[in-house]
Amino acid sequence: MNIKLSYDIAKSDFSKAGEASSNIKKVLRQLGIPADIIKRIAVSTYEAEMNIVIHSDGGRIDLLVTPEKIQVKAVDKGPGIKDVELAMKEGFSTAPNEVREMGFGAGMGLPNMKRCADEFHISSSLGNPTEITIIVNI
Amino acid sequence: MLQVKSVVEKLQLEIIAGAGGLETEVNGMYIGDLLSWVMANIDKGNCWVTIQTHVNVIAVALLGEASCVIIPENAEIDENTIEKANAENIPLLRSSLSAYEIALMFSKLEGN
Numbered sequence A: 001m002n003i004k005l006s007y008d009i010a011k012s013d014f015s016k017a018g019e020a021s022s023n024i025k026k027v028l029r030q031l032g033i034p035a036d037i038i039k040r041i042a043v044s045t046y047e048a049e050m051n052i053v054i055h056s057d058g059g060r061i062d063l064l065v066t067p068e069k070i071q072v073k074a075v076d077k078g079p080g081i082k083d084v085e086l087a088m089k090e091g092f093s094t095a096p097n098e099v100r101e102m103g104f105g106a107g108m109g110l111p112n113m114k115r116c117a118d119e120f121h122i123s124s125s126l127g128n129p130t131e132i133t134i135i136v137n138i
Numbered sequence B: 001m002l003q004v005k006s007v008v009e010k011l012q013l014e015i016i017a018g019a020g021g022l023e024t025e026v027n028g029m030y031i032g033d034l035l036s037w038v039m040a041n042i043d044k045g046n047c048w049v050t051i052q053t054h055v056n057v058i059a060v061a062l063l064g065e066a067s068c069v070i071i072p073e074n075a076e077i078d079e080n081t082i083e084k085a086n087a088e089n090i091p092l093l094r095s096s097l098s099a100y101e102i103a104l105m106f107s108k109l110e111g112n
């Protein structure tokens, strides 16, 4: 049986930030998914969620669990990424000062997602939504 | 097996919130304030020492499977961080010591 869940992520809402990821983690635990797989999904979902909160105009995270894999899809309403290759580099960040003071902006989010995933896709360009797919095989 | 409550006792930490998680098993310590760096490197059961005190710290602790959060140098803690720590049963602890001093004391404790 497949399980599908969707979460709306609001722009700049730091009080709720991380709730979608925490919820997904709880669901996966209830499904009896192995701990190391849950950790990888939790880390990558958190990073995708925070990027929507910090860098986008808001968006959505969709979870799909099948017997073979867990897929997390993060799609936002733009404004998109000018240079995706550069954004993928460890340490690259355009985070403004006020969020850097909160500990964001290490430029590690996208590299973390890629490292945690068995399959990682990102598609974005300036003026368009950013779409990220993270797949972890069970 | 080391529990959060033994760390609280031996390091004389102030319990700010999340007392429901005091029996969680502790395994090592991690010190860091850059959240995605912490997320990438923290291990299950680590006591996480950070000077960040906003509410998102609890989400990182939860997702990173930290056993507790220790705020050094008596830094002020946001009210919604306290509420969230209580809701999630993540022990939120505070010390007057620096992260370095906390780590030194912790290493003696772990050595026993």
Ligand SMILES: Nc1ncnc2c1ncn2[C@@H]1O[C@H](COP(=O)(O)OP(=O)(O)OP(=O)(O)O)[C@@H](O)[C@H]1O
Pocket: A047, A051, A052, A054, A055, A056, A076, A078, A079, A080, A081, A087, A088, A092, A093, A094, A095, A103, A104, A105, A106, A107, A108, A109, A110, A111, A130, B035, B036, B037
């Ligand atoms: N959803 C998004 N919309 C627009 N730009 C994005 C989005 N996600 C990432 N970016 C861009 O890519 C850069 C790198 O992202 P990454 O998550 O690796 O680092 P960061 O968010 O800046 O810092 P960290 O994740 O370490 O807190 C961002 O600074 C931002 O410029």
Ligand SMILES: [Mg+2]
Pocket: A047, A050, A051, A105, A108, A109, A110, B036
């Ligand atoms: Mg990021």
